[in-house]
Amino acid sequence: MNSALQPQSPPRLTLGQILQMNVGFLGLQFSFGLQQSSMSPIYSYLGADEASLPLLFLAGPMTGLLVQPIVGAMSDKTTSRFGRRTPYFLVGAILCSLALFAMPYSTSLWMAASLLWILDAANNITMEPYRAYVGDRLPKDQHPTGYIMQSAFTGLAQTLSYLTPSILVWLGMNKDALASNHIPEITLLTFAIGAVVSITTIVWSIWRVPELPLTPQQLSDMQTKKGGALSTLKEIGQAIKEMPLAMRQMAWMKLFQWYAMGCYWQYVLYSLSRSLFHTADASTQGFRDAVLVNGQVGAFYNLVAFVAALVMVPFTRKLGAGRVHAFCLTVSGLGMMAIPQMSSEAGLFLPAIGVGMGWASIMGNPYVMLASSVPPERTGVYMGIFNMMIVIPLLLVAATMPLVYDTWLQGDPRNVMVLAGVLMLLGALATLRVQVPKADTTTAL
Numbered sequence: 001m002n003s004a005l006q007p008q009s010p011p012r013l014t015l016g017q018i019l020q021m022n023v024g025f026l027g028l029q030f031s032f033g034l035q036q037s038s039m040s041p042i043y044s045y046l047g048a049d050e051a052s053l054p055l056l057f058l059a060g061p062m063t064g065l066l067v068q069p070i071v072g073a074m075s076d077k078t079t080s081r082f083g084r085r086t087p088y089f090l091v092g093a094i095l096c097s098l099a100l101f102a103m104p105y106s107t108s109l110w111m112a113a114s115l116l117w118i119l120d121a122a123n124n125i126t127m128e129p130y131r132a133y134v135g136d137r138l139p140k141d142q143h144p145t146g147y148i149m150q151s152a153f154t155g156l157a158q159t160l161s162y163l164t165p166s167i168l169v170w171l172g173m174n175k176d177a178l179a180s181n182h183i184p185e186i187t188l189l190t191f192a193i194g195a196v197v198s199i200t201t202i203v204w205s206i207w208r209v210p211e212l213p214l215t216p217q218q219l220s221d222m223q224t225k226k227g228g229a230l231s232t233l234k235e236i237g238q239a240i241k242e243m244p245l246a247m248r249q250m251a252w253m254k255l256f257q258w259y260a261m262g263c264y265w266q267y268v269l270y271s272l273s274r275s276l277f278h279t280a281d282a283s284t285q286g287f288r289d290a291v292l293v294n295g296q297v298g299a300f301y302n303l304v305a306f307v308a309a310l311v312m313v314p315f316t317r318k319l320g321a322g323r324v325h326a327f328c329l330t331v332s333g334l335g336m337m338a339i340p341q342m343s344s345e346a347g348l349f350l351p352a353i354g355v356g357m358g359w360a361s362i363m364g365n366p367y368v369m370l371a372s373s374v375p376p377e378r379t380g381v382y383m384g385i386f387n388m389m390i391v392i393p394l395l396l397v398a399a400t401m402p403l404v405y406d407t408w409l410q411g412d413p414r415n416v417m418v419l420a421g422v423l424m425l426l427g428a429l430a431t432l433r434v435q436v437p438k439a440d441t442t443t444a445l
Helices: 015-021 023-045 050-056 059-076 086-105 109-137 140-170 185-208 216-225 229-241 245-275 285-319 321-341 346-362 365-371 376-404 413-431 438-442
Strands: none
Touching: 015 023, 015 109, 015 140, 015 185, 023 050, 023 086, 023 109, 023 140, 023 185, 023 245, 023 285, 050 109, 050 245, 050 376, 059 086, 059 109, 059 229, 059 376, 086 109, 086 185, 109 140, 109 376, 140 185, 140 285, 140 346, 140 365, 229 376, 245 285, 245 321, 245 346, 245 365, 245 376, 245 413, 285 321, 285 346, 285 365, 321 346, 321 365, 321 413, 346 365, 365 376
């Protein structure tokens, strides 16, 4: 791999090579898509109540808060014979696949929640080194293309993960056939598919576009800077202290948009079960139908995200990542607010367009905004810290939602959707306040 310590730019890659190096993101995001689409119903099948759902989702933000910056900093200093980032890709993918296989066989809430901790830790072990890998492997003028490509694969992967249960039903599986733990059999097979996709795509990427070898000088410099756990923590603390201005300004944007996404993922299913099927009972056929509708709508908005991520590249180049992101958050917020008002399945696909555009931008444009703001030798640690700004809002969802769900929000998930939409609009306003370096908005793609 071409280390960020190296003064000269890495060699340019073709579009096909950039695509192949990001195929592993498809497997990683397929796993995240399964969490978004299937963990709420799995918890409900195992007896969870709606107000406590955010607490059961603590695994994601907690492991992200602990794992992302530490692994990011460690990968900056790794000098294994397999590469700088590759060991983290492989370990994370293996653990992720094992957890996905086991998840739908959970027999209790504590078992499912424990497996989610493992699954999220595995995904986070892979995520930050993968983000940094793009920064390492591509010259700076190709960074926007690399990160937008990751956003596109996010949309494609989550389209497939959301839609897989419906595809299995369309192929003849009985949507009402339940395993002994009351979890539908289509869920068991969907998670098994996800486990295979997770490991095979990661292996494909590191095989087809391997890291470039470090030079003797780079190895010497990295060995000099190596240290133990205390050194890593000091590096994280120093990086936070020296955080670039644009990164600090993006904190409010990240707070609003990720609190909104946490609300959306955890409660949209329950909103649909009430507005379309007039039920809140997880044991009913109407609830299982709502799960499938949520999967189809989720697949659609992720397909929109896949297309939008590719289409927005020239707009990001011309208008700047900040302006494009603010627009996408705005239409996403309006879409979320409209979802509870829809009384038919067909009507849901219009607001889903807005949600998909927002999701595409969230997974790409903030990283474009950040890319030229951080020193290249600290890409890994800053990517980890940047993603702490994701997990902190999700932790706030877990801490606050049980307190306000049955009171301020009247125990109605449709009100959570409206709240999420308002927060997205606030995120758009916060984005316009970010002073993005000009080089970030004008680089050639």
